Amino acid sequence: MTDIPKDHPRYLSLMTRELIIQGVEKGITGITGLIAQGRGEAFDYLLGEQTIPSASEAGRTAAAALVLAKSPVISVNGNTAALVAEELVKLSTMLGAPLEVNLFYKTQERVQKIIEYLQSYGAYEVLGARPDCDIAELSSERKHVCKQGIFLADVVCVPLEDGDRCEALRKMGKTVIVVDLNPLSRTAQSASVCIVDNIVRAMPNIIELVDEMKGKSTSYLQEIVDGFDNKQNLDDAMGSIYKNLKMKHHQLPNIQKKEK
Ligand code: PTJ
Numbered sequence: 001m002t003d004i005p006k007d008h009p010r011y012l013s014l015m016t017r018e019l020i021i022q023g024v025e026k027g028i029t030g031i032t033g034l035i036a037q038g039r040g041e042a043f044d045y046l047l048g049e050q051t052i053p054s055a056s057e058a059g060r061t062a063a064a065a066l067v068l069a070k071s072p073v074i075s076v077n078g079n080t081a082a083l084v085a086e087e088l089v090k091l092s093t094m095l096g097a098p099l100e101v102n103l104f105y106k107t108q109e110r111v112q113k114i115i116e117y118l119q120s121y122g123a124y125e126v127l128g129a130r131p132d133c134d135i136a137e138l139s140s141e142r143k144h145v146c147k148q149g150i151f152l153a154d155v156v157c158v159p160l161e162d163g164d165r166c167e168a169l170r171k172m173g174k175t176v177i178v179v180d181l182n183p184l185s186r187t188a189q190s191a192s193v194c195i196v197d198n199i200v201r202a203m204p205n206i207i208e209l210v211d212e213m214k215g216k217s218t219s220y221l222q223e224i225v226d227g228f229d230n231k232q233n234l235d236d237a238m239g240s241i242y243k244n245l246k247m248k249h250h251q252l253p254n255i256q257k258k259e260k
Pocket residue numbers: 029030032033034035036037038039040041043077078079083102103104105106160161162179180181182185197198199200
């Protein structure tokens with residue numbers, strides 16, 4: 001592993017990149033996961049590598065929806081396994097929600113490795129090794145799902161999703177929660193709730209919020225879910241990006257002066 005000095009201004013971002021590289025080396029993350037990570041890093045930079053207020057609000061709604069759910073499921077791919085395996089297992093245990101490995105660039109070997117990796121963190125139920133039904137509207141490998149998992153779930157948490165599956169799951173009447181740093185992506189636009197944040201910040205936040213929401217009444221949770229507007233949420237995320245870019249732009253002459 002590359003030795004990244006702790007005082008590097010972008011230490012956390014570089015460490016996250018390292019986790020993805022390690023994921024590829026372990027065989028749990030696909031090679032294209034590196035490209036997805038690069039795209040994510042670019043958007044995270046635009047957000048100022050911080051959890052913006054609209055992402056906190058979306059996280060609160062996601063937590064409420066997950067606690068309200070009758071049969072929640074957490075979908076796992078190669079990037080999320082590499083970045084937040086421990087948190088995925090923790091959330092799954094807190095909610096009594098199975099994890100289901102569902103890959104875009106699918107190989108049976110990688111599915112198996114991810115399952116074993118999640119089990120090494122104490123996962124109690126990991127589906128995905130033997131999908132037993134298909135999502136009719138999908139043509140990618142992601143269409144093969146487990147009946148007791150994604151197929152029958154009422155709420156599906158699908159961090160780092162591809163737009164097609166998100167749309168298909170919505171058409172099936174499910175509440176779809178995604179985490180995507182790109183507020184312009186099809187995934188973000190078609191989700192019920194999109195948390196525009198880095199998964200490494202979003203997951204610990206969701207866990208904390210689920211813990212808090214577990215003690216609340218159904219009507220309180222339902223009010224949070226009903227009051228959420230994903231379109232407004234994405235507009236607010238874009239607003240944060242504009243604001244941050246403006247601030248960075250204004251700082252530019254000072255940075256250039258310093259550098260001279
Ligand atoms: O393991 P597999 O085969 O299922 O493949 C997983 C990836 C992520 C490679 C696959 O689904 C894919 O190619 O995804 P995309 O279409 O590149 O989309 C990934 C989205 O996630 C992009 O919009 C990125 O901005 C976003 N993203 C990347 N890293 C993060 C992220 N969002 C939140 N947190 C991140 N760390």
